[in-house]
Amino acid sequence: MTTTAHARVLDTLTNLEACWAAGDADGYARLHDVEATYVAFDGTVLTGRAEIAAGHQPLFDGIMRGSRLAVVDRDVRFADAETAIVVQRAGIIMRWQKSRKRPSRKRLSTNTTVLRNDGDDWLVTAFQNTRYRPWAKTLMGRLMTRSTD
Template identity: 80%
Template sequence: MTTTAHARVVDTLTGLEECWQAGDAEAYARLHAADATYVAFDGTVLTGRAEIAAGHRPLFDGIMRGSRLAVVERTIRFPDPATAIVVQRAGIVMRWQRGRATPSKKRLSTNTTILRLDGDAWLVAAFQNTRYHPWAKTLMGRLMTRSAG
């Protein structure tokens, strides 16, 4: 894939982060395809720009007001010239955590974002967000995977 396509995908991802920090649900939704599917960390499914905006508006006006998205790591690949698949570890830094550069462990997620080229714009076609809780690091996971001595 061209460096231009890569840069434009990163521009869209940066735009999402900027809209989030600004608390602008409508601008955030406009970076998604008209028929985008958005799966939040709790399993809520939003379909289309109107639902994505409506789902984010109360968050941006409430608990997520003044928060920002912080990306810890990101990979981008292009299975074809009009599709980008982004897998990233990221999370929310809350407004009261201003000095924090990275999200706390409880807010860390792994998400997959599929972007499609729509005319001149790379738009989010699908998004899936999952809280990052590796089973092997949980108490139960450690107990069940430890070696018998």
């Protein structure tokens, strides 16, 4: 894929982060396709810009006010010339955690974002967010995968 396409995808992701930090639910939603599907970490499904904006505004006005998104690692690949798939580990840094550079473990998620080039912009068409809780790193996971040799 061209470096221009890659840069434009990163621009969209950077703009999502800026809208989040600004508490701009409408701006955040505009970076999604009109009929985008958005699956939040708790399984809530929002469909389309209006639902994405309406679902985020109470968060930006409430508990997420002043928070910011922080990406820990990101992989961008292109399924074809018009479709980018981004898998990243990221999380929210709350307003009272201003000195943090990385999200806390409890706020860390892995998400998949599918972006489509509409001719002018790269817009999010699908987003899935899952809390990062690797089972193998839990006490039970370590016990269950322990070798008995």
